[in-house]
Amino acid sequence: MSGGVEWALHCCVVLTTSSAPVPAAKLAELHDVSGSYLAKQLQALARAGLIHSVQGKSGGYVLTRAPQSITLLDVVRAIDGPGPTFVCTEIRQRGPFATPADACTTPCPVARAMWAAEDAWRQALAAVTIADLARDVDATSGPEALAGIQTWLSSGAG
Amino acid sequence: MSGGVEWALHCCVVLTTSSAPVPAAKLAELHDVSGSYLAKQLQALARAGLIHSVQGKSGGYVLTRAPQSITLLDVVRAIDGPGPTFVCTEIRQRGPFATPADACTTPCPVARAMWAAEDAWRQALAAVTIADLARDVDATSGPEALAGIQTWLSSGAG
DNA sequence: CAGAACTCGGACCTTTCCTGTCCGAGAACA
């Protein structure tokens, strides 16, 4: 899994606190990461329709939907792509004992098992929303953590 | 996920049919894949203790345990490594609003959610064994498929 | 209304990991 998923998730949690556009540079400074590279992840989120970009002098990124309607699966799919993690190359159709293509109406049993596990993973990701994460952060680090970030974002400091 | 997992799983299913050592070259010919590269995957399985290597003229690889006691999780961990797919870099401890290390007694909420999903994935993988896969292959492609491979392996053809 | 400053967006390089290959060490068989 690409490490950009972690950055994207944290950014989504931070964007929860602001209704005004937040520039990518500010998100990078807040997390102390490369701004140029974080921009790439944010662009992926924008292409997926999870955040909306506002250009111009006081532009930035805003969440397009309510935090409780954005799941972790949405973010992971936006960054790592929608394709399955396990890809079946149809090994059974190769070699001296190849299964004829006519008999391959159902997926390969190996792929079926791997995809079933992936479905369990996706289902767990789809059950958690960005709002849940923000609530957990409040419970773990205290409400003053996100509140402080909120004022820092709106005050224009940096 | 590395593509070698697919090869390793198919090899484990094939090894189910033979109690005698099977050379890597024969497994490669059976699946029509690069023998040199398949050897690397088999070495990983051997290091993990899932298969046992027999050197010498009539050597090869044999399953060390009964097929019903080898889970898909064992194979995936052997090939892709035991580490978690999602790695937490502790972003919360960086930047101007860094959470002090003293307050980080519990894992980051983001990592907690991602790891919970991974646990669901691992649990699904641990619930399926190589024996289950072999049974599914029999049900899908017919019992003659694995039986034919078995005789081909023992006959020394190729 | 014109200029300037700030923003995103995509094109470009570097590094790491996966894919693929090779030859040597060691054991069993003749």
Added chain:
DNA sequence: TGTTCTCGGACAGGAAAGGTCCGAGTTCTG
């Protein structure tokens, strides 16, 4: 004892992730 076959780790090539840069476009300001 010699040969043949096997595994095992060391050695290149290529794709993808990680990281950086500058230009197009928009907004604010004078």
